[in-house]
Amino acid sequence: MTATTSAQRAVLRLRRDARLAEDPDRSGAWRIDYPNGFVRLGALPTALAASVRMLAEAPVTESSLVDEVGEDNLLHLRMFLRKLDSGGLLEHGYTTGGELLATLRPLGVGKLVRSPAPDPEVPRKLSRFVTIRPQDGKLIAQAPSSHLALEVSEPMAGVLGALAGWATRAELGERLPRFESETVDAVLDMARDAGLLISGGPESDPETGTMALRQWSVPDLWQHARSRGQRLSPGYGGTYPLVDDFSPLPFVPPASGGRRVALPTPDLDAISATDPSLTETIERRRSIREHDDTAPLSAAGLGELLYRCVRTKDQLTVEDDELGSRPYPAGGALHELEFYPLITACEGVEPGLWHYATADHALERVDGDDAAVSSLVETARLSGLMSSPPQVVVVITARFGRVMRKYEGMSYALILKHVGVVYQTMYLVATSMGLAPCALGGGDAETFARASGLDYATEGSVGEFVLGSAAPRS
Numbered sequence: 021m022t023a024t025t026s027a028q029r030a031v032l033r034l035r036r037d038a039r040l041a042e043d044p045d046r047s048g049a050w051r052i053d054y055p056n057g058f059v060r061l062g063a064l065p066t067a068l069a070a071s072v073r074m075l076a077e078a079p080v081t082e083s084s085l086v087d088e089v090g091e092d093n094l095l096h097l098r099m100f101l102r103k104l105d106s107g108g109l110l111e112h113g114y115t116t117g118g119e120l121l122a123t124l125r126p127l128g129v130g131k132l133v134r135s136p137a138p139d140p141e142v143p144r145k146l147s148r149f150v151t152i153r154p155q156d157g158k159l160i161a162q163a164p165s166s167h168l169a170l171e172v173s174e175p176m177a178g179v180l181g182a183l184a185g186w187a188t189r190a191e192l193g194e195r196l197p198r199f200e201s202e203t204v205d206a207v208l209d210m211a212r213d214a215g216l217l218i219s220g221g222p223e224s225d226p227e228t229g230t231m232a233l234r235q236w237s238v239p240d241l242w243q244h245a246r247s248r249g250q251r252l253s254p255g256y257g258g259t260y261p262l263v264d265d266f267s268p269l270p271f272v273p274p275a276s277g278g279r280r281v282a283l284p285t286p287d288l289d290a291i292s293a294t295d296p297s298l299t300e301t302i303e304r305r306r307s308i309r310e311h312d313d314t315a316p317l318s319a320a321g322l323g324e325l326l327y328r329c330v331r332t333k334d335q336l337t338v339e340d341d342e343l344g345s346r347p348y349p350a351g352g353a354l355h356e357l358e359f360y361p362l363i364t365a366c367e368g369v370e371p372g373l374w375h376y377a378t379a380d381h382a383l384e385r386v387d388g389d390d391a392a393v394s395s396l397v398e399t400a401r402l403s404g405l406m407s408s409p410p411q412v413v414v415v416i417t418a419r420f421g422r423v424m425r426k427y428e429g430m431s432y433a434l435i436l437k438h439v440g441v442v443y444q445t446m447y448l449v450a451t452s453m454g455l456a457p458c459a460l461g462g463g464d465a466e467t468f469a470r471a472s473g474l475d476y477a478t479e480g481s482v483g484e485f486v487l488g489s490a491a492p493r494s
Contacts, residue, residue, distance in 0.1 A: 030206070031079035031113040032101070035126055037254050038109055040072050052109055055254040056129045059107040061100075067093050068100055075104075079113045079120060106131040108167065114206045121176045121203065124210040125160075128167035128252045135212045140189035144219045146211075148227055149238055152180060164245035166215030167252055172207070179207050186221055247433035255428040258352065262425045269421045271335055271342035273358065273479075276375055278385030283323030285381060291328075301452045308456035309406045311365075311488030316411050319368030321453065322361065323381065325487065326414075328449045330359055330442065332378040341426075346378065348445045351434050356422035357442060358479065360386065360472065362396055362413040365488075373415075373471055392471035396464065403460045404486050410458075411488035415468055416442060418482045439483040446485050456490040459483075 034040075038054035043061075050061045050069065064072070067089040074080050074088060082101070089097045104110045108130050113123040126132070138144060152161045159177055162169035172180065182195040189208075196204055211217050218226050227233045236244075250256035296304070311317075332355070334345040343353040350356075359376040361383065363369055373393050374383040400406075400413040416439055424431045443459040450457035460483075468474075468481040 029081050029115050031081050031115055031120070032075060032085075033079040033111045033113065034072070034075040034104070035109055035111050038076070040069075040076055052104075052107075054109065055259070056250050056256075059104075059109060061103075065093065065096070068096060071097060071100075075110070079111070079115070079123075108132070112210070114203070114210070116203060119173065119175075121173050122207045122210055123171040124213055125169050125171050126167055127162065127169050127254055129250050130167040132168065132213065137209075138212070138219050142219050143186040143188050143191075143221045144183070144217045145186050146180065146183045146216055147218050149236075149241055150216050151238070151242065161211070161214070161216055162252075163215040164242045164252065168214040170207075170210050170214045170216060176207055179204065179211075183211070183217065243433065247430045250429065253429045256430065257428065258426055259428045260426050261428045262421075266421070266425060268341050268425060269419055271344050271355065272332075272377075272379050273419060275377070276384045276386050278375075278387055280377075280385075281319070281369060281374075281383040283326070283381050283383060284320045286320075286324040286327050288328075291324075295452050298448075301448050305447050305451045307458040308490055309404050309458055309486075310491040310493070311406075311408070311411050311456055312491045313365060313408065313411070315489055316365040316367055317455065317487060317489045319366060321455065321489075322366055322369070322412060322487070325446065325449055325453065325455070326359065326361075326376050327381055329445045330357070330376065330378055331381055335379070348438070348441045350438050351423070352426055354422045354426065356419045356435065357438055357482075358417045358419060360415040360417060360468075360481075362393065362400075362415055363411070364397055364409045365411040386472055388473045389470045392467050395467050396471055399464050399467065400460060400484055400486060403462055403484070404458050406486075410486040412486070413460075414446070414485040414487060415463070415481050416483035416485065417468070417472075417474070417479050419479045421478065435482055443483065443485060446487075450487060454490060456486075456488045458486040460486060 034052070035054060038052050041051060041053050043049040043051040048063050050064050052059045052061065071085045071088050074085065085097055086094060101110070108126040110132070111123050111125050112132070113120050115121060124132070147163050149165070150161055150163050152159055158171045158173055159180065160169050160171050161180055178196060182192055187195065192204060193201060220226055246252055255261055328347060330346055330348065332344050332346055336343050344355050345353065346355055359378070361374045361376060363371050363374060365371070369383065373386040373388060375386050377384055396415070397409050397413065401409050404410060418435045423435055427434055447457050447459065463481050463484045465480045466476065469476040474480070
């Protein structure tokens with residue numbers, strides 16, 4: 021082997037998003053604050069407090085900490101380190117020649133549990149669910165099953181590549197001839213503790229042999245795991261992760277500048293006097309895929325549905341955030357969703373892509389790529405299993421920054437929940453009006469970006485809802 025012969029050492033450090041602070045509730049006591057909460061340390065002897073400061077500044081060896089606290093405090097130090105580990109507050113690193121090669125990092129909530137050493141003759145490889153991303157000049161590898169991640173420097177990136185396929189320990193050594201065996205073992209131990217590895221082989225792959233894991237795609241399992249709690253991430257929920265860097269988006273987006281069509285305002289008192297009951301409407305609700313093209317949906321009918329379902333009822337400002345109220349619920353009253361009726365046949369409104377101005381109850385013409393607009397209509401027809409083009413496709417978009425500036429880890433999942441409640445609201449109102457409603461399960465966000473001229477990452481389509489006049493047999 022041609023690896024370095026410099027000393028190899030295990031090192032510790034306080035997780036990088038944690039800090040030592042005085043406990044505001046207990047005089048003379050200390051605690052460690054981190055994004056998921058805090059851990060109380062109580063009153064610390066001077067030597068132990070100094071060791072915590074060492075851990076917070078840079079990776080250190082345990083022997084360096086022992087030198088700091090002295091042999092008399094060795095038991096206290098080890099109990100203290102165990103407490104930090106059980107709280108998920110320590111990073112475990114591995115150095116060679118003074119260079120930090122790999123670090124086992126807690127990113128969410130949980131303690132370090134060492135995995136049993138595997139049989140070296142049993143092949144292992146990276147789980148197919150592992151993601152690898154660059155961060156601060158390092159690579160971060162993480163699996164959705166663990167709050168721990170493996171951070172490797174450039175020299176150790178080859179270890180991750182060597183684990184892309186099944187290999188026994190001996191075969192891994194052959195793939196990594198430039199590294200000493202002790203170094204490879206240390207990184208493999210970290211990868212195993214982080215849940216990155218699976219054992220078995222091509223004929224006994226635990227991720228494909230049963231439906232439990234085989235049914236999941238990589239992005240779906242990550243989205244599920246990431247959005248259901250703070251286990252995988254240092255931040256979850258309304259943490260305002262971008263509040264210091266970006267101003268909040270206004271509640272009402274800038275006008276498109278296109279031609280406006282004012283929609284008739286429906287009389288809600290008259291409607292409530294004749295509407296069927298909620299129970300009857302729920303029982304009658306179904307997806308209807310056939311439209312009556314001899315008598316298409318009218319501008320008044322489209323306006324009534326939009327007014328009853330998605331208009332802006334009220335606006336208010338809380339600190340810097342512009343909030344509002346619509347007929348459907350939304351997390352934080354942020355209401356990031358916008359609505360773009362794509363019209364092929366609607367009496368009183370010319371065909372094309374329009375934006376519904378929720379605060380003004382009006383349609384604004386959106387001039388974009390005509391070929392992309394036609395493609396969206398055909399995509400909706402195919403998705404809805406319709407024999408002819410839908411009269412109206414309400415494309416639902418999200419102004420992502422409205423939600424992502426406030427919420428962390430769950431923002432996209434929250435947007436999809438909002439789309440779901442809009443779907444049901446539109447279903448019930450359309451059913452009570454005798455229209456033909458049909459929510460679509462998929463769409464084409466890239467084509468919508470071309471059709472609308474909107475930036476894909478700033479405001480993108482997240483749902484589609486087909487509307488039309490009901491054919492007589494429907």
